Amino acid sequence: MSTRDWLLDDSPATLTQANLGRAWRMFTALMRNPLAVAGMVIILLLLATALFAPWIAPESPVGQNLQARLLPPSADHWMGTDELGRDIFSRVVYGSRITLMIVALVAVISAPLGLIIGAVAGYFGGWVDRILMGLTDVFLSLPKLILALAFVAALGPGIENAIIAIAITAWPAYARIARAETLTFRNAEYIQAVRLVGGSHGRIIFRHVLPLCTSSMIVRVTLDMAGIILTAAGLGFLGLGAQPPLPEWGAMISRGRTFILDQWWVATMPGFAIILVSLGFCFLGDGLRDVLDPKQGGAK
């Protein structure tokens, strides 16, 4: 029996086999969507760039060379150099690490937070639901960027605070999804069965409710990634996110602002990196949505 047959077996023998089979089916469905494949390639490229940055970048991201200030793109410097003679391509390459760290941390903080709040609200209902969802709705009805700006202003500039501020504004959407999902199977028979054999609330929520919310959650988080990258870059641009000399893409655009009319490449190049990565997450998210929950397909 080949691996493929084992994965696609109609009556899997173990839980692992069933899960792997499901993942394999989703993967092949995703592979049939050209945009999703493009998105996946871009994100793999981002991961590889971040991982192998020291080997890819020809120069150090912070090493200055005042003799080579503001050079236009050439064979030596693919994206030119900035006002301190640093190679922009090398900085963009190292910047992928910062971007990746920001999106990963925001996702790791906000998705579980929203998931738990939403699942608790949906599972218990009543006044717990009303209070938690009231809070969620207030956050949802506010502009995200402005809220993040105000939080960073209070916390003080810096990359850690920017991550916290973005996470604070990102969780409500996940809470809404988790609650909606929880409501649909709160009274399902298998939940009642667990309750009947004496499963605690915590056990039911963590073992039986949350796992069922994950697929719509993955779609939503992927689609939100572009927004998170843009917000982080915006905070960096305003000088509230990553601080110099960190090669954060938004902060790099901000440095290049002064030279935009004569040395256009300083500000423009990091922007292309932001667009490429955001587009990658958008493409992948769109594809994942079609595969994971076809009922929500906005782009028919």
Add this chain to the structure above:
Amino acid sequence: MATDTTLAVRAGRRARGVGGFVVVTMLTFLGLLAITFFIGRVVPIDPVLSVVGDRATQEQYDAARIAMGLDRPMIVQFLDYVWSVAQGDLGRSISTNRPVAEDLARVFPATLEMATLGIIIGVVLGVPAGVWAATRRGEWVDQVMRVFALLGYSVPAFWLGLVGLAVFYAGLGWVAGPGRLDIFYEGLVPPVTNVMLIDAAIAGDWTVFWNALSHLLLPASILGFFSLAFIARMTRSFMLDQLGQEFITTARVKGVPEWRVIWSHGFKPIRVPLITVIGLSYAALLEGSVMIETVFSWPGIGNYLTVALLNADMNAVLGATLVIGSVFILINKVSDVLYRVLDPRSR
């Protein structure tokens, strides 16, 4: 008799609907106030220190603490905050040394002017583009529109602003540069509404009008691009739902011309949900203008907010957050109400 009861029931239901709406809106505003209060008083480790500085003596520190009312219980402080905001008092800005509410009233028209032109561009181009893509589903027009829309979610607004300046101002010279007016036109027109185009039109000074428009065109178009992307995508999706209905097929079979099928049978029913979409993107433009204003040195609320951020001027930051948040909530709720009033099914 029966109709009377139904009418009474219906009136009662509507009154309860309106009452519920008011209560929900008030609660949302209260939530917004709770968040700004939380950001201003709880998040900073020591709000007193940020006012008096770290070289103050213990006596000065204590005096400032009492003067700021921070020795009172949190809930009293919060109610006090709500009360002063309700009276229009947002505190004093440390960078302009004027009441924040006054500052905001002065800068808000500039933002409104830019966002309004932006949404006009977004609607005028976005709605037809969405309808067009829906009627050509799967063809190249549709694909181009899809990539275009996704770009709207992926391009940083501030970057597009900078590139726009480099290309259309410095390179091609089609539009004027940053700011609202060329320097020698400043102060020529008496400020009436603080919306430059309207003020110039009132004064009948068309040179200033065209100069102001030339300054406005690029930032408004960039804002317009972002709402265009969203509006076109939503229009397409609504339109596809409609064009799949049986009455459309019936109309086509009857021999109704295609343009009438699209605009009369297909488009008419989606006008109502589109209003909600347009309302939401208008609110989003007010948010997007923060970045664009910074790039274009546009003296609006976004620029005011970022300047305040860099000076750690918390009263101004929170005041601007409060105003933008309130406008956001208001637009959200109004488009909600409009939807209910205009949609015959919800009557």
